[in-house]
Amino acid sequence: MQFTQEIDPTGVFHTYPGLKEKQRMHILLIEDDIQTAEYIIKGLRKNSYTCEHTPSGGDGLALALQNTYALIIVDRMLPVMDGITIVKKLRDSDMRKPVLFLSALGDVDERVTGLKAGADDYLAKPFAMSELLARIEALIRRDTQKNQVSEYQIADLHLDLLSREVSRAEQKIDLQPREFKLLTYLMQHQEQVVTRMMLLENVWDYHFDPQTNIIDVHISRLRTKIDKPFDKPLLHTVRGAGYRLHDQ
Amino acid sequence: MISKSLKGALHSYSFRIALLYVLFFLVSTLILFVFIFYNGTRSATEQLDETLRSDKIAFAERFVQSDLNGLIRLVNARVQGQGQDSVYSLISSEKEIIAGNLANWPQKLLPQGLVEFTITHSPGKAKSTSFRGEVIKLPDGYSLLIARSRQRIANAQHRLVNTFSWAAIITLILGLSGGYLLSKRAVRRISNISRLCRTIVDGDISQRLSIVHPVQDDLDDLTLNINSMLDKIERLMGEIIQVSDNIAHDMRTPLSNLRLKLELIEAQAASDSPVRAPLQESISDTDSIIDTFNALLRISKLQAGNKAAQFKSLNISALLEDVLELYMPLAEDKQQSLQLQADEEIIISGDRDLLFQAVANLLDNAIKYTPELGQIRVQLQRPESGGISIVLCDNGPGVPESEVDKLCHRFYRVDSSRSLPGNGLGLSLVNAIATLHKAELAFSPNQASGLCVHFTFPARTNPGL
Numbered sequence: 020m021q022f023t024q025e026i027d028p029t030g031v032f033h034t035y036p037g038l039k040e041k042q043r044m045h046i047l048l049i050e051d052d053i054q055t056a057e058y059i060i061k062g063l064r065k066n067s068y069t070c071e072h073t074p075s076g077g078d079g080l081a082l083a084l085q086n087t088y089a090l091i092i093v094d095r096m097l098p099v100m101d102g103i104t105i106v107k108k109l110r111d112s113d114m115r116k117p118v119l120f121l122s123a124l125g126d127v128d129e130r131v132t133g134l135k136a137g138a139d140d141y142l143a144k145p146f147a148m149s150e151l152l153a154r155i156e157a158l159i160r161r162d163t164q165k166n167q168v169s170e171y172q173i174a175d176l177h178l179d180l181l182s183r184e185v186s187r188a189e190q191k192i193d194l195q196p197r198e199f200k201l202l203t204y205l206m207q208h209q210e211q212v213v214t215r216m217m218l219l220e221n222v223w224d225y226h227f228d229p230q231t232n233i234i235d236v237h238i239s240r241l242r243t244k245i246d247k248p249f250d251k252p253l254l255h256t257v258r259g260a261g262y263r264l265h266d267q
Numbered sequence: 268m269i270s271k272s273l274k275g276a277l278h279s280y281s282f283r284i285a286l287l288y289v290l291f292f293l294v295s296t297l298i299l300f301v302f303i304f305y306n307g308t309r310s311a312t313e314q315l316d317e318t319l320r321s322d323k324i325a326f327a328e329r330f331v332q333s334d335l336n337g338l339i340r341l342v343n344a345r346v347q348g349q350g351q352d353s354v355y356s357l358i359s360s361e362k363e364i365i366a367g368n369l370a371n372w373p374q375k376l377l378p379q380g381l382v383e384f385t386i387t388h389s390p391g392k393a394k395s396t397s398f399r400g401e402v403i404k405l406p407d408g409y410s411l412l413i414a415r416s417r418q419r420i421a422n423a424q425h426r427l428v429n430t431f432s433w434a435a436i437i438t439l440i441l442g443l444s445g446g447y448l449l450s451k452r453a454v455r456r457i458s459n460i461s462r463l464c465r466t467i468v469d470g471d472i473s474q475r476l477s478i479v480h481p482v483q484d485d486l487d488d489l490t491l492n493i494n495s496m497l498d499k500i501e502r503l504m505g506e507i508i509q510v511s512d513n514i515a516h517d518m519r520t521p522l523s524n525l526r527l528k529l530e531l532i533e534a535q536a537a538s539d540s541p542v543r544a545p546l547q548e549s550i551s552d553t554d555s556i557i558d559t560f561n562a563l564l565r566i567s568k569l570q571a572g573n574k575a576a577q578f579k580s581l582n583i584s585a586l587l588e589d590v591l592e593l594y595m596p597l598a599e600d601k602q603q604s605l606q607l608q609a610d611e612e613i614i615i616s617g618d619r620d621l622l623f624q625a626v627a628n629l630l631d632n633a634i635k636y637t638p639e640l641g642q643i644r645v646q647l648q649r650p651e652s653g654g655i656s657i658v659l660c661d662n663g664p665g666v667p668e669s670e671v672d673k674l675c676h677r678f679y680r681v682d683s684s685r686s687l688p689g690n691g692l693g694l695s696l697v698n699a700i701a702t703l704h705k706a707e708l709a710f711s712p713n714q715a716s717g718l719c720v721h722f723t724f725p726a727r728t729n730p731g732l
Contacts, residue, residue, distance in 0.1 A: 052520050054520075055520060058524060058528060062530070062534075125561065125564075126568065127621075145522040147526060148531070149530070225619070225620055226620045227623050227627060228561070229631070230628060230631045230693055231597065236600065
């Protein structure tokens, strides 16, 4: 099989420069709805992942225990063995690879149940492919670069977690606490697409549905501070998906 | 407490019926009394008249048999025999008393026929006796008065009035207290029923009324009917939840697939393809269907389930600060002033994410419907009635009073707002969240113009204070 990078001008399916150097990412999908699985597989392949799929919970667990996957996507309601049991068994046998729940059970409580079982992220159906891809990317990145840093740099933008200072081209930028947290999250996920939902969950720490695109307003605030006075924009909008801190 | 139960009993339907019955009894007693009084008096008077007549006949016979002296002797004999109960008096044509027990011939006495008069026994004293009698004209200007005391009749009348008064008072006391006790019992049972109905309205439909009486009466029938009605409602609600869960589950996957398919097609379409724009519109249409669908499901889940057990202590003041901070840029974009007045830290028990959602929805509405340069104020208050209240006031166009009640209905939108984005589910969700927290959601007009929303927690969800 040939490994190719497809350039997608719309940005719906993104290419990630970092992946070029890395090994091809192998993902296990345990999903009983064949059509959903088919779309997910297509979406993943388009984004340079390889994917193995099984509709059965039992088979899924057996495959996952081989531990050759970069990430495992699990549906919660599955024949033979449900998703929660699979994840619990995986964690019991010390399998530490990231697991993402994909479930029709979308309540905050259900989400908590899923995360408590040992999953790393939880996405409710119906979901957008762009959302799934962004989360997969974030999980895999987190898994590969585990060392904690206290400073982040992209192009000439610098953020120091300890002194809580942000500067660009040697100029100090004053940020509100929440703006600082927002930029930190974006810096930690630089060169990745970050969705609005991810920002709400991680920067604001409340699980709720904003009726308005409130995140956009905060991003544009941040943009006027870190991008507007400078020549080169760093904070980009990825249409249909979210935002990305991107150099070049 | 006692005065409350007394008030409840007095205002009760059964007490009013008891009161009506007491009134009927009193009226019939009164009618009975009038009959007895009237007839008793009449027959006693007739008896007295009969005695007078036989007296008259005796005197007439004596007068015919002997002469005036014989008559005088009879008068004297009668006076001695009868005592104070009777009056006999014989006068001459010059009104001079010849015989009898009368000191003075009563004034204003008719010269002949039936007469009634009173005699005061000793001057200055109030005691007087009423008499009924007859004046008989005799030849040569003589007149004879024979009369009998009415005292016995008067005494009998007095006793009758007394008896009936007591009877009326006893009827009144028995009737009122019986009515009160009866209605208190009825009120207690009815208020049990209504208290239960209240808890059911508040969300706990699993409650049932208990029947403890060995003999089934009409209230027990009502109780049984309410219980069976509740059984049916509970079953229907269960079915609705089941159906909506099924719909939810059956629709999630196709909706999910639809969106994924559209995304895939869009990704495959060339960047200058004419289908790109309609595809993107379809994706955003699908998203709004998904949003509405999710919101509806969420409201149903909140209304059906009992999540109160998972409540945790949270700092409501800090939560308000977070919501305001999130929405501040939106208000600033419309040059609105957004203020928070929460001077003290208040800890309540609740669901953090849901309360954030509720306040966010309210604030989002306020910002959306208040024009530019408007003012929005969020306050954390302790109302006099107790509890904790989040009050959110804007000076936007407000809501007509006739529409306030409908604000929380699903899909309801005030006519003037239909052009603005939204699905009409925001306040339904807030209402469902309020109900879950046993909080009250109320609307009132702001002073000059605009709307105030009051989200009031009852005092009991406030264990830390």
